[in-house]
Amino acid sequence: MQLDLTMDNDVLIKCSCYSLLNEVSPSGQQGNIVGVLGAARFVVGKYLERRGKIVDRASARQRFEEFLSSVVELEPTADELELSSLIEEAAVRAGVELDSGESQLCAIAVRRGPMLLLTGDKRAIAGAEVVQHEVTELSSLEGSIVCLEQVIAGISGRLGATVVREKICAEPQVDKALSICFQCHSAQPRPDSFLEGLLSYVQHMRSQAASLLYVPDQF
Numbered sequence: 001m002q003l004d005l006t007m008d009n010d011v012l013i014k015c016s017c018y019s020l021l022n023e024v025s026p027s028g029q030q031g032n033i034v035g036v037l038g039a040a041r042f043v044v045g046k047y048l049e050r051r052g053k054i055v056d057r058a059s060a061r062q063r064f065e066e067f068l069s070s071v072v073e074l075e076p077t078a079d080e081l082e083l084s085s086l087i088e089e090a091a092v093r094a095g096v097e098l099d100s101g102e103s104q105l106c107a108i109a110v111r112r113g114p115m116l117l118l119t120g121d122k123r124a125i126a127g128a129e130v131v132q133h134e135v136t137e138l139s140s141l142e143g144s145i146v147c148l149e150q151v152i153a154g155i156s157g158r159l160g161a162t163v164v165r166e167k168i169c170a171e172p173q174v175d176k177a178l179s180i181c182f183q184c185h186s187a188q189p190r191p192d193s194f195l196e197g198l199l200s201y202v203q204h205m206r207s208q209a210a211s212l213l214y215v216p217d218q219f
Contacts, residue, residue, distance in 0.1 A: 003072065003115045004032040006105050010120030011148055012036060012044045016064040017054055017174045018167045023155045026116065026219055035108070035115075037101060038073040053173030060171075076104050083107040083137060090134040096127035109144065110137045116214065117141065120148040120175075122205055129209040139211070146214040149201040152178060154219035161194040177201060 007015075007024070015021045025032050048054065048061045076084065084103040091098035098106075102124040109117045119125060125145050132138035156164045161182075168175075169184035181197030183189040202217045 001033060001072065003035040003112060005116040005118060005146075006035040006074070006109060008105055008117075008119040008121060008124075009037070009040050009044050009047075009101060011118045011151065012040055012064065012067075013047055013052070013060075014120060014148065014175055014178075015151075016044070016048060016060045016067070017056075017171045018164075019059070019063060020152075020155055020164075020167060021063055021067045023159065024118065024151055026154070034071045035074045036068075036071050037104060038075045039101070041068060041073065043101075055171050055173075074108055076108060077111070080104065080107040080111050083110065083135075087128075087131055087135050087138065090131045091127050094127070094130050094134070096130050097123040098127035098131060099124065102128075106138060106141065110140050113140060114144065116144050116146055118146045118148075118151060118219075122147060122208075125205060125213065126208040129212050132212065142211050143213070143215050145209065145212045146219050147202065147205050148175070149177070149181075149198045149205070150214060150217060150219040152181075153195060153198040153202065153217065156195060156198070157218055161191050165189065165191070165194060 015024055044064055048057055048064055054060055084107040087103040087106055088098060102121055105117055106128060109115050125147060128138055165182040168178050168182045172179045172184045182194050199217050206213050
C-alpha cells in the first residue's frame with residue numbers, strides 16, 4: 001500500500017486537541033492514505049490522557065481514537081530500523097536533535113516513498129537537513145517534510161482563519177507559538193495578521209531546512 005503522508009506524534013497530539021485531524025491533507029485533497037507509527041496509539045493516547053495543559057482531554061482522546069480507525073499503523077522493518085539508527089548516530093555526531101520516532105518516520109519515508117512527512121518537531125527538521133549530508137538517503141525527502149505551521153496555514157486557508165482561531169484558542173496552552181500567531185490573549189485580534197504570523201515561522205524554518213522543507217508555504 002502506497003502511503004501519501006505520515007504524521008508524527010506532535011502533529012497527532014495537537015490536531016487532536018484542536019479538532020483538526022480530519023482537515024490535514026495537502027490542499028484539501030480527499031482520500032489520502034495516512035500512516036502513523038504503531039507506538040503512537042499508546043504514546044499519544046497516554047499524553048492526551050495525562051500530560052500537557054489540555055482543557056478537554058476526553059474529546060481530544062476520542063478524536064484521536066476515531067482517527068486511528070482511518071490510518072495505517074506502521075511498524076518499521078529491519079532495514080528501516082537500521083537506517084533510522086544511522087540517522088540517529090549521524091545526528092549525535094553533528095550535534096543536532098533527531099529522536100528515534102522522527103528518525104523512524106524519516107527512514108520509512110525514504111524506503112516507502114515518495115510520501116510527505118508531517119512533523120511538529122522543528123529541531124528534527126533542521127537536524128535532518130544537516131544529517132542528509134552524511135546519510136545521503138535523506139536527500140530523497142527533498143521538499144517532503146511539512147512543519148506544523150504549514151499544516152495550520154493550509155487549513156486556515158480552507159476553513160477560514162477565524163474558524164481555526166476558535167479551535168486554537170480553545171486550547172491556548174497546547175502550542176504557544178500557534179496561540180501567539182492567532183492572538184489568543186488579545187481582546188482585539190486582527191484576523192488579517194494570523195497568516196502572516198504563521199508564515200514567519202515557516203520562513204524561519206525554511207532558512208534552516210531549505211532543501212527538505214515542503215514547498216509551498218501552505219500545506
